[in-house]
Amino acid sequence: MNKLFYILLFLLSTLNLFSQSKDSIQNGYIIAVGGGNDDAALNKFLQIIKDTSNTIIIVPTACYDEYIYSKNNCSTYYINYFKNKGFKNIEVLHTRSRDTANSSTFIKPLKRAKGVWFTGGRQPLLADSYLNTSFHNELKSILSKGGVVGGTSAGATIMGSFLVRGQLENNTIMIGDHTEGFGFLKNTTIDQHILVRNRQFDMFEVLKKNPKLLGIGIDENTTIVVHNNLMEVLEGSYVAIYDGTLWDRNHYGSKSLSKKSKQFYFLKPFDQYDIVERKVLTHLNKNPIELNKKELEKFIGTYRMDNDTVIINVLEAKLIINKKELYPLTEFEFYNSENEKRYLFTTDRNGDIDGLKILIDKKYFFKKLN
Numbered sequence: 001m002n003k004l005f006y007i008l009l010f011l012l013s014t015l016n017l018f019s020q021s022k023d024s025i026q027n028g029y030i031i032a033v034g035g036g037n038d039d040a041a042l043n044k045f046l047q048i049i050k051d052t053s054n055t056i057i058i059v060p061t062a063c064y065d066e067y068i069y070s071k072n073n074c075s076t077y078y079i080n081y082f083k084n085k086g087f088k089n090i091e092v093l094h095t096r097s098r099d100t101a102n103s104s105t106f107i108k109p110l111k112r113a114k115g116v117w118f119t120g121g122r123q124p125l126l127a128d129s130y131l132n133t134s135f136h137n138e139l140k141s142i143l144s145k146g147g148v149v150g151g152t153s154a155g156a157t158i159m160g161s162f163l164v165r166g167q168l169e170n171n172t173i174m175i176g177d178h179t180e181g182f183g184f185l186k187n188t189t190i191d192q193h194i195l196v197r198n199r200q201f202d203m204f205e206v207l208k209k210n211p212k213l214l215g216i217g218i219d220e221n222t223t224i225v226v227h228n229n230l231m232e233v234l235e236g237s238y239v240a241i242y243d244g245t246l247w248d249r250n251h252y253g254s255k256s257l258s259k260k261s262k263q264f265y266f267l268k269p270f271d272q273y274d275i276v277e278r279k280v281l282t283h284l285n286k287n288p289i290e291l292n293k294k295e296l297e298k299f300i301g302t303y304r305m306d307n308d309t310v311i312i313n314v315l316e317a318k319l320i321i322n323k324k325e326l327y328p329l330t331e332f333e334f335y336n337s338e339n340e341k342r343y344l345f346t347t348d349r350n351g352d353i354d355g356l357k358i359l360i361d362k363k364y365f366f367k368k369l370n
Contacts, residue, residue, distance in 0.1 A: 028143025030184050030226040031150030032159050034192040034218030035120060038152045040234045041223040042078075045115055046085055048148045054114035055089040056082055061096070061129050062121025062154040068094060074119045093135075096125075101133040110138035115148045118155025124168040124178040126158045131180060139182065149184065153192050158182050162189035162213055164206055174205045185226060185275060188214045194240055195219040203242050204262050211259065214278060215242030222269075230281070231273045238266040243278045254279070270342060 029048050033041045049056065060067075060074035067074050075092045082090050091109045100106050110116070116139060118126065130136050139149050149159070157164060161183040167176025181189075189210070194200050194217035203215040218224060222236030233239050241247070245254040247265045257263055267273060272281040 027146045028227070029146075029148040029150075030143075030159050031148060032156035032190060032192075032216075032218060032224050032226075033150070033152035034156065034194065034220050034222045034237075034239075035153040036193075036196070036220030036222075037236075038223065040236060041150060041152070041225075042081060042117075044223070044225055044234060045117065045148055045150050046082070046087070049087075049115045051114075052086040053089065054087070055091065055109065055112045056087055057109060057113045057116040058090065058092045058119070059094065059116060059126075059151075059155075060092065060119045060121075061094050062119055062123060062126050062151075062158075064121065064125075067121075074121065078117060078119065096129055098129065098133055101130050101135040103134070107134050107138045110135065110142065113142060113147065115150070116142060118149075118151030118158065120151075120153030120155055122168060122171065123154040123157045123163055123181070124166050124176070126154065126182075127163060127166070127178045127180065131182065136182060139184075143184065156192050156218060157190045159184045160188045160190040160216070161186055162206065162210060164189050164191050164203075174202055175209065185216075187212060188216060188275065191215070191217045193220050195237060200240055200264070201262060203240070203264070207242055211244075214275060215264070216240070217242070217264075226275065229274060229276045231275050233267050233269050233271050235269045238268055239271075240264050240266055241273065241280075245278075247280050 031041050031045055058075045058078045063074035079090055079092070091113075093106065093109060095101055095106060143149055151158065158181050160181045163176075163179050163181040164174050165171045165176065166178030167173040168178070170176070189203070189206055191199060191203055194202075196219060200217060203217055207213060207215055216224070216231075217240035219237035219239065222239060223234040224239055225232050225234060242264045244257055244259075244261075245265075246257055246263050247254040267280070273279070274281055
């Protein structure tokens, strides 16, 4: 086999193991944050956009008017954040008029955008302005071209097909007078702030009347990224999954629950989930492929092969990893099931590998590459 490196690789663009939803968006990325700190989400958002010349759209419409038009408004933080990362083409789009949302002038910036970010606030305000308008259709177009649409809190909930907490005057009512979301994640409903606000059992009210929905509850400071129907949890707290099963982390298996059951399970950072097949993904249900030296270079930079090990040079340190136990989870992230460590390669603005994070017991250790 001439020193071929056997690993499990998460290449979703070519993987045909999972049945695909006819209406699902395959090419784009959905990012949803449960509120609170969204730095991890924004870093991922910009990593997908890549080129600093690409246009970013910020949509603050979920905010009430007094926060949209104030000096330090809903958009200010995000404008400054993106500018500090080197992005120059940043625009804010907001309207309360559906006629405006349908106008060619208003949606023109969306046609050149690679990413759209929705602030938090109240999700019914987003539905009132944009649902089933030309604006909504342009978001679909961005996703179909491989772009990214993301948001926090209300901006996360609107991504699902069923809109929870859709009563404008009261965010404790799960099934309100607005029940339709943008539908980027089909047959799915998304709640946020679930643990911080003790909301983890609220989802069952919705699922009782809509049992075919997949319920996703995202805690604060926690992000999910969905691409090609595969969802990954970024660093943060937990994501609750309501899919009619109970997954056993210790044995990598799940059991079906009764229709009256009010049980769910949590995904933690770096867990992955197939939202069409509705199952947790582990290294046990990914297919092995072979990587040669040329293919491996784009993932880990400086390295050499030595019999059955890969030696990665990181400054003065050397990581010696048994090739049989090393699995890529994403394009730049590897998992070693033997020592349960994660190796996450970071990139600069040009997409070149510039550093390595090692996750051990939920703590990152960072080394800068030569």
